[in-house]
Every structure is written in C-alpha cells, then in structure tokens.
Amino acid sequence: MGGLGLEGRLHSEGPNPRSLLGIEGVPRSEIERLLERGRHYKAVPPNKKLATLAGRSIVNLFFEPSTRTRTSFEIAAKRLGADTIGIQALGTSLSKGESLVDTLNTLAAMNPDIIVMRHAASGAPHFLSRFLSIPMINAGDGRHEHPTQALLDALTILEVKGSLEGLRVAIIGDISHSRVARSNLHLLSKFGADIIACGPATTVSRNLPSLAPGVGLTFDMREAVRDADVIMMLRVQLERQNVEVFPKSEYFRYYGLTLEHMALAKPDAIVLHPGPINRGREISSEVADSQRSMILSQVENGVAIRMAVLEWVCLQ
Numbered sequence: 054m055g056g057l058g059l060e061g062r063l064h065s066e067g068p069n070p071r072s073l074l075g076i077e078g079v080p081r082s083e084i085e086r087l088l089e090r091g092r093h094y095k096a097v098p099p100n101k102k103l104a105t106l107a108g109r110s111i112v113n114l115f116f117e118p119s120t121r122t123r124t125s126f127e128i129a130a131k132r133l134g135a136d137t138i139g140i141q142a143l144g145t146s147l148s149k150g151e152s153l154v155d156t157l158n159t160l161a162a163m164n165p166d167i168i169v170m171r172h173a174a175s176g177a178p179h180f181l182s183r184f185l186s187i188p189m190i191n192a193g194d195g196r197h198e199h200p201t202q203a204l205l206d207a208l209t210i211l212e213v214k215g216s217l218e219g220l221r222v223a224i225i226g227d228i229s230h231s232r233v234a235r236s237n238l239h240l241l242s243k244f245g246a247d248i249i250a251c252g253p254a255t256t257v258s259r260n261l262p263s264l265a266p267g268v269g270l271t272f273d274m275r276e277a278v279r280d281a282d283v284i285m286m287l288r289v290q291l292e293r294q295n296v297e298v299f300p301k302s303e304y305f306r307y308y309g310l311t312l313e314h315m316a317l318a319k320p321d322a323i324v325l326h327p328g329p330i331n332r333g334r335e336i337s338s339e340v341a342d343s344q345r346s347m348i349l350s351q352v353e354n355g356v357a358i359r360m361a362v363l364e365w366v367c368l369q
C-alpha cells in the first residue's frame with residue numbers, strides 16, 4: 054500500500070463490524086436479507102421520500118470515476134431521507150498533497166454516519182476501516198471487490214429467473230482485473246450457481262478453479278455461452294492494465310458478445326453488463342439494445358440495493 058498516501062495515524066478505535074467491504078465475508082443469510090430489502094425498496098414509488106435515515110449524513114468519497122455507483126448511492130441516500138456529501142478526489146486536498154489517512158481522519162472528525170468509498174487500490178477501504186469507527190461501504194476497490202454491484206446483479210437475475218441455484222452463469226471478459234467478477238464469483242458460489250469463466254488467457258488465471266472451487270474455465274467464448282442461462286459480460290479494464298494484455302482490435306473478434314453467441318445460449322438467456330459498456334469492444338449494439346439485455350434493469354436495481362445496504366449498515 055506504499056505510495057497511496059497512508060502517512061499519518063488513524064485515531065479511531067475501529068474496526069466497525071457494520072461496514073460492507075466485500076461479499077466474501079458476508080453469510081448467505083445476510084445476502085438474502087439484503088436482497089429481500091432491495092425488493093422491498095424497489096416496490097416503493099421513486100417520488101416517495103422516506104424517513105428511514107432522517108438526520109443521518111453519508112459521505113460519498115470517490116477516487117475513481119463513476120456514473121452508476123456514485124449517482125445511485127446518492128439517490129438511495131436521499132430517498133431514505135439522509136443528507137449526502139459527495140467528494141471526488143480532484144476536488145479535495147489530496148490534490149494538494151494531503152495523505153489518504155489524513156483525509157479520512159478529517160472526514161471522520163465531522164462525524165458522518167457512513168463513508169462510501171471507491172479507490173483504485175485493492176484493499177484501501179479494508180485497511181482504513183480497521184481504524185475508523187465510522188462504518189464504510191466499499192464502492193469498488195481496485196481489482197478486488199465491488200459488493201453492491203454483485204448484490205444488484207443477483208437481484209436482477211432473481212427477478213427474471215427466480216433462483217440462482219443451478220443456473221449456468223458465464224462470466225466473460227477481463228476477469229483478472231475485474232472487481233465485479235470477483236464479487237459475483239463469491240456471491241454466485243454461495244448460492245450454488247454453475248459458473249464458467251471465460252476470457253483471454255492473459256486475463257484469466259489458470260489457477261481460477263482452485264481459487265474459486267466449482268468454477269469452470271474456458272478460453273473459448275462459444276463454449277462459455279453454450280446453454281447459458283445468464284451471460285455476464287465485463288468491461289475491459291484498460292485503466293488497470295500496465296501492459297497491453299491483448300491487441301485491442303482483436304478483442305471483439307474473440308470475446309465480444311454477438312447475436313450469434315446468443316443463439317448458442319438458452320432461448321431465455323439474459324445478458325448483464327455492469328457498465329459502462331464499450332459497444333463494439335465487449336458487446337455488439339444488437340445485443341446491448343435487445344430484449345435479452347438487462348443492463349438498464351441493473352442500473353435501476355442499483356438504487357434499490359443501495360437503499361437496502363445503507364439501511365443495513367446504519368440500522369443493524
């Protein structure tokens with residue numbers, strides 16, 4: 054974690070057990086509870102303002118770009134009646150040389166109820182939460198975890214398929230750089246899905262089956278999508294690739310999802326993508342805009358799930 058601005062002493066006596074830092078450590082029963090509350094909040098009309106978190110303040114601290122996660126956390130908090138403070142790294146004193154630790158201590162001294170944080174360094178929220186008494190929600194840390202994304206993906210799949218158990222789920226793309234893949238592997242494994250991972254050999258570790266028992270592995274996209282119930286595409290994480298791990302021009306040819314691939318999947322197969330989508334790189338426009346695409350349902354469910362998570366962290 055050197056070079057990340059960890060100079061300084063964290064003063065609080067954490068860790069706070071109410072933080073949501075990843076899916077890995079959350080029992081299936083708690084995930085089921087969160088999904089149930091997500092379903093509950095989805096049924097609440099969007100214009101109805103609740104008082105569930107009235108008087109609470111939530112800091113959204115984003116050190117990486119975000120459209121969906123940042124906006125939906127903000128909308129979720131406001132729908133629950135909380136006050137929100139949005140902070141992006143470029144607008145903070147980090148750009149004037151303040152360390153991450155000093156920034157977090159400064160924010161903690163203002164006594165918010167939750168800090169939602171996205172950071173490019175894997176483990177950054179885990180490290181900080183060991184010392185902060187304020188609960189933290191991981192909004193994506195490097196290539197490690199993106200827990201609320203996996204929860205909203207599960208809610209989206211469940212709405213269509215009813216159960217995760219035994220579903221054949223193909224996770225396709227830049228697996229090794231993807232926090233979305235990692236959180237989904239944890240969640241889907243806990244619920245007994247039949248998972249197959251697929252991507253260029255340079256982005257999918259051959260050790261994956263031993264790291265995630267029960268997960269199949271193929272480098273052949275046609276094999277991955279055959280008889281799939283769910284096809285989960287991943288964004289190519291160019292920002293996390295220090296070297297070119299595959300030629301950009303060839304990616305779509307081998308790992309881009311097309312209508313031909315959809316014909317190999319189950320007739321009622323659905324397509325997920327966490328966004329932002331890169332048309333013509335990971336997915337064709339014909340698939341992204343088709344009836345089988347759940348991409349905008351995922352975005353809608355992101356608000357409901359983040360309402361459930363904020364409630365879970367604040368009130369449990």
Ligand code: CP
Binds near residue numbers: 120193
């Ligand atoms: N899925 C996701 O994390 O999107 P954003 O980067 O726009 O938040």
